[in-house]
Amino acid sequence: MPKISKKGLLMPESPIRKLVPYAEIAKKRGTKVYHLNIGQPDIKTPEVAMNSIKNLDIKVLKYSHSAGFESYRRKLSDYYQKHGLPINFEDIIITTGGSEALLFAMGSTMDTDDEIIIPEPFYANYNGFSTASGVKVIPVISTIENGFALPPIGEFEKLITSKTKAILICNPGNPTGYLYSKEEIFQLAELVKKHDLFLIADEVYREFIYDGEEHFSVMNVPGLEQNAIMIDSVSKRYSMCGARIGCIVSKNKELMTTAMKFAQARLSPPTFAQIASEAALDTPQSYFDEVITEYKDRRDTLIEELNKIDGVKVGSPKGAFYCIAKLPVKNADHFAQWLLETYDFNGETVMVAPAAGFYSTPEVGLDEVRIAYVLKKDDLIKAVQILKEALKVYKN
Known part of the structure; x- marks a missing residue:
């Protein structure tokens, strides 16, 4: 049988996309998934x-x-x-x-x-x-x-x-x-x-x-x-x-x-x-002013809600639309998969990106996730509420 290249075998999976099959299965069983895992803005293209x-x-x-x-x-x-x-x-x-x-x-x-x-x-x-x-x-x-x-x-x-x-x-x-x-x-x-x-x-x-x-x-x-x-x-x-x-x-x-x-x-x-x-490039400045205001509000909402969860630590990002959150779990990969495979809160769950994939040093960031605040504020509040309830269940 022909062999795959060493380079191909070494290519890492995307920590952002590798959980997609689990999200698709969750959706097929009727669970709503809030995507906090990928930097896909919901802002309209100009x-x-x-x-x-x-x-x-x-x-x-x-x-x-x-x-x-x-x-x-x-x-x-x-x-x-x-x-x-x-x-x-x-x-x-x-x-x-x-x-x-x-x-x-x-x-x-x-x-x-x-x-x-x-x-x-x-x-x-x-x-x-x-x-x-x-x-x-x-x-x-x-x-x-x-x-x-x-x-x-x-x-x-x-x-x-x-x-x-x-x-x-x-x-x-x-x-x-x-x-x-x-x-x-x-x-x-x-x-x-x-x-x-x-x-x-x-x-x-x-x-x-x-x-x-x-x-x-x-x-x-x-x-x-x-x-x-x-x-x-x-x-x-x-x-x-x-x-x-x-x-x-x-x-x-x-x-x-x-x-x-x-x-x-x-x-x-x-x-x-x-x-x-x-x-x-002809997009008016008003477009950017509205977008930046919206993202700042989303950031503030996300950080405020995450800070309400016991055991969660998060910084306040000054740019982009991501943050890293340290969770009270040993393995964020397992937790992220569990959220999609097993858990729902009133028929809803969240998808996050385990942060270990954002490091090249082994065994670092195992208890961290990346969250993209690209959802509307109401959805962010719901998503963090689900995360809060999920952590209670997961720890038990």
């Missing part, structure tokens, strides 16, 4: 984006340029510059989601068995992208006790070897919602310049910032032009997860020339989705 593809008169659906439509890249450059980021259209390659941008970044900067340092917990697919690229993740653990702040810079420096090629951060963070301060970004910038490393910043949640805080981009650090790589996406900004459009951004010409070879190998990003994404 009309300007949807209208752009409704009445298209296209006779031939052609390839685009491998870097993406120039009109889109120019308009995206204008958008970034309006937000204070010194990015030209030549600094941008459009990708099939932020996921492909990360694969291009790793493929362009790292060889097999090279190392990338990532503060954990981190977006679970970083493990998958690294495995697919033959790259080894070197984790630096941040903890719920200090709100998942950047670990001391000395902890990073201790891990740098001749194999280290980059540091990767998500700002603001998925799954923690942590927003890196300007000072923390500057500390990382000095470190990567000192050791000739790349600093890859996944900034797909840049708009989702609360409490009067401000996002500080790696693209705004003077003297970091040759080290900085920014990853972006339309998925969350415009509630367009299904468009699968993102981009890789850098001032480093050699890097972008290399990334372009990967872009050419996959031919081009999707045409319809680029048209919609370009149109989405």
Whole structure:
């Protein structure tokens, strides 16, 4: 019998999606499932984006340029510059989601068995992208006790070897919602310049910032032009997860020339989705103002309700729409499956993402879950109430 590759066997399951079969079974038996497990916003996609593809008169659906439509890249450059980021259209390659941008970044900067340092917990697919690229993740653990702040810079420096090629951060963070301060970004910038490393910043949640805080981009650090790589996406900004459009951004010409070879190998990003994404740039500011207000209210509601449950510990995220909650259970994987397989409260249950999958260090985060506050406030209150009742039953 033919054998599966070692790389394939090592590819991790998604902690976000691996429980889907259990959720489907729960729904088939008539149980309502509140999805707190996945960052799929329920916010409507901007009309300007949807209208752009409704009445298209296209006779031939052609390839685009491998870097993406120039009109889109120019308009995206204008958008970034309006937000204070010194990015030209030549600094941008459009990708099939932020996921492909990360694969291009790793493929362009790292060889097999090279190392990338990532503060954990981190977006679970970083493990998958690294495995697919033959790259080894070197984790630096941040903890719920200090709100998942950047670990001391000395902890990073201790891990740098001749194999280290980059540091990767998500700002603001998925799954923690942590927003890196300007000072923390500057500390990382000095470190990567000192050791000739790349600093890859996944900034797909840049708009989702609360409490009067401000996002500080790696693209705004003077003297970091040759080290900085920014990853972006339309998925969350415009509630367009299904468009699968993102981009890789850098001032480093050699890097972008290399990334372009990967872009050419996959031919081009999707045409319809680029048209919609370009149109989405005309979304009025009022849309974002309403969305940010809504998410802040949802965050406040979720944190308030979770803090009412004995034994639950949760930080207050400053960005994105996720938080990590420490639960009074030994194994959140088992608890999450039990919620779907066995439990219901008045015919309803909740689906959460076990947080161990957001770490690469074994046996860490076993009692934690990631919660995405992408549901309406009333649904969040119901979901946390179910969680509260479930924990009482589960402990017994």
